Amino acid sequence: MLPSAVTATLRALQPVCRVRSQTVSDSELVERLRAGDEHAFAELVSTYQQPLVRLALTFVPSRAVAEEVVQETFIGVIRGIGRFEGRSSLKTWIYRILVNRARTTGAREPRHVSLGEDRDGLAGRFSADGAWTDPPSAWPDDVDDRLSAPQVARRVIVAIDDLPGLQRQVVTLRDVEGLSSAEVCELLEISEGNQRVLLHRARTKLRAMFEDELAVERRS
Amino acid sequence: MKVLKWWSRELACREAVALFSDYIEGALPPRRKAAVERHLQACADCGRYLDQMRATIRVLGHLEPDDVPAPAMDELLEVFRRFHAEEEGGSG
Numbered sequence: 644m645l646p647s648a649v650t651a652t653l654r655a656l657q658p659v660c661r662v663r664s665q666t667v668s669d670s671e672l673v674e675r676l677r678a679g680d681e682h683a684f685a686e687l688v689s690t691y692q693q694p695l696v697r698l699a700l701t702f703v704p705s706r707a708v709a710e711e712v713v714q715e716t717f718i719g720v721i722r723g724i725g726r727f728e729g730r731s732s733l734k735t736w737i738y739r740i741l742v743n744r745a746r747t748t749g750a751r752e753p754r755h756v757s758l759g760e761d762r763d764g765l766a767g768r769f770s771a772d773g774a775w776t777d778p779p780s781a782w783p784d785d786v787d788d789r790l791s792a793p794q795v796a797r798r799v800i801v802a803i804d805d806l807p808g809l810q811r812q813v814v815t816l817r818d819v820e821g822l823s824s825a826e827v828c829e830l831l832e833i834s835e836g837n838q839r840v841l842l843h844r845a846r847t848k849l850r851a852m853f854e855d856e857l858a859v860e861r862r863s
Numbered sequence: 864m865k866v867l868k869w870w871s872r873e874l875a876c877r878e879a880v881a882l883f884s885d886y887i888e889g890a891l892p893p894r895r896k897a898a899v900e901r902h903l904q905a906c907a908d909c910g911r912y913l914d915q916m917r918a919t920i921r922v923l924g925h926l927e928p929d930d931v932p933a934p935a936m937d938e939l940l941e942v943f944r945r946f947h948a949e950e951e952g953g954s955g
């Protein structure tokens with residue numbers, strides 16, 4: 644039994660050991676998991692729990708369902724780690740288990756890449772010949788801090804959640820979780836070209852949302 | 864020839880803006896990339912927009928998840944333990 648103090652410590656460490664800055668090598672972690680090392684497993688759960696819930700939420704309609712999918716994913720890891728061959732990173736392998744589970748659990752909306760018109764928050768800001776009529780105004784120097792404030796972060800999460808399905812998934816995996824475009828294309832089974840279109844659209848809308856946030860701040 | 868010309872001609876702001884995500888990705892073909900860079904040299908508004916898109920990506924990368932309830936760690940550890948006990952015991 645893992646003492647709850649250890650679990651608590653692992654949880655407290657979570658912000659620093661985010662997935663992308665993981666230091667323990669995949670092969671070392673995999674060895675320990677195969678050997679039945681509970682601490683290694685607890686560490687894995689702590690590291691991946693939040694990114695997996697976030698990713699699951701881009702596929703399924705509710706938090707409860709997302710947590711269920713994540714739980715099933717970890718059970719899939721326990722059962723499947725013996726067969727992990729290291730052809731992809733451990734992270735991608737785990738994400739793939741989650742995506743497969745999430746897809747069979749009931750999708751939020753039909754899955755298709757729409758390449759037609761899409762609102763990008765830039766309507767009416769260009770003249771007929773494509774020059775800015777309402778150019779972006781400068782953002783303050785401390786923009787990163789302002790936009791990372793907890794109350795803004797909550798609205799960002801909601802804004803990501805409001806994006807169409809694949810845009811939401813692509814931007815979450817690429818810009819929030821830091822996966823490569825090759826990993827994202829493989830996970831979501833989309834082409835590089837479509838991935839770029841979806842990413843462009845999501846980033847464009849989120850930039851516009853940040854612009855609105857900053858404008859509101861300036862007025863108040 | 865016409866295609867080549869379209870590919871390398873000067874961009875309007877509206878077109879430049881539509882290429883910035885791919886530009887950041889390093890995914891533009893050389894002529895398109897050069898056209899974007901020429902536009903950026905001449906257009907401060909688009910430069911600002913590009914900076915803002917980069918800032919957006921940076922902020923997304925530092926987004927802390929909202930509170931996730933304590934993981935069902937105990938239950939998972941129990942499954943983990945049982946799985947390995949069965950493997951060692953050699954029976955199911």
Ligand SMILES: [Zn+2]
Nearest residue numbers: 876879906909
């Ligand atoms: Zn311009």
